[in-house]
Amino acid sequence: MIIAEQKPLSEIEEMLADCHKVMVAGCGTCVTVCFAGGEKEVGLLASALRMARELKGQPLETLERTLHRQCEWEFVDPVKAELEGIDAILSLGCGVGVQALSERLPGVRVLPALNTKFMGLPLEQGVWSERCAGCGDCVLDLTGGICPIARCSKSLLNGPCGGSASGKCEISPDVDCGWQLIYDRLESLGRLDLMEEPIPPKDWSYARDGGPRRIVREDLRLGQ
Ligand code: SF4
Numbered sequence: 696m697i698i699a700e701q702k703p704l705s706e707i708e709e710m711l712a713d714c715h716k717v718m719v720a721g722c723g724t725c726v727t728v729c730f731a732g733g734e735k736e737v738g739l740l741a742s743a744l745r746m747a748r749e750l751k752g753q754p755l756e757t758l759e760r761t762l763h764r765q766c767e768w769e770f771v772d773p774v775k776a777e778l779e780g781i782d783a784i785l786s787l788g789c790g791v792g793v794q795a796l797s798e799r800l801p802g803v804r805v806l807p808a809l810n811t812k813f814m815g816l817p818l819e820q821g822v823w824s825e826r827c828a829g830c831g832d833c834v835l836d837l838t839g840g841i842c843p844i845a846r847c848s849k850s851l852l853n854g855p856c857g858g859s860a861s862g863k864c865e866i867s868p869d870v871d872c873g874w875q876l877i878y879d880r881l882e883s884l885g886r887l888d889l890m891e892e893p894i895p896p897k898d899w900s901y902a903r904d905g906g907p908r909r910i911v912r913e914d915l916r917l918g919q
């Protein structure tokens with residue numbers, strides 16, 4: 696899922712400095728699961744903002760809404776009817792949610808309350824870890840199911856580098872060396888032979904380096 700975390704309250708307050716009434720909009724999917732932008736966080740943030748503004752003698756009116764998903768028009772469209780008198784929408788969705796609201800609701804400012812961090816998973820309560828960098832051409836079949844792009848600090852396709860020591864990455868003793876993880880996994884699978892097969896250079900045009908990406912599935916398009 697997409698992992699995000701809330702921006703500092705002072706930064707959000709600054710964004711809303713000229714607003715008198717805002718819609719605080721959560722999203723019911725990834726950011727709810729990672730406790731950054733669900734219904735509960737919407738309530739807490741709206742309340743904190745109202746209190747902060749009350750203390751400054753500049754009251755802020757908030758309308759709280761949590762969309763099922765901010766990244767699909769069918770859940771965004773109903774918001775149109777509620778924008779009367781709203782100065783801005785403060786989105787607690789990921790960066791995709793913020794942009795979806797902006798694209799679909801062009802007459803209103805949409806501001807981000809979260810910093811979108813990465814695609815990852817929860818390791819334990821309160822700990823999330825990156826797992827995929829969306830490179831567009833997955834090589835997990837060659838690396839024992841452990842991503843060299845997201846989990847090696849240098850995104851090496853043929854690691855480890857000379858900085859790997861005692862299973863840790865040279866950037867920090869707290870960071871596992873991705874290539875040590877790959878080696879251990881391949882060893883446990885009896886597939887260390889894959890370590891001896893160089894992975895060919897990647898075509899990075901499938902990743903962000905190729906510009907904004909788009910998938911078109913003709914079989915799913917209406918009228919096909
Ligand atoms: S190889 Fe690419 S698509 Fe596969 S997990 Fe890593 S970043 Fe994601």
Ligand code: SF4
Nearest residue numbers: 847855856864872873
């Ligand atoms: S120590 Fe391991 S994870 Fe760190 S950059 Fe080198 S190969 Fe990648």
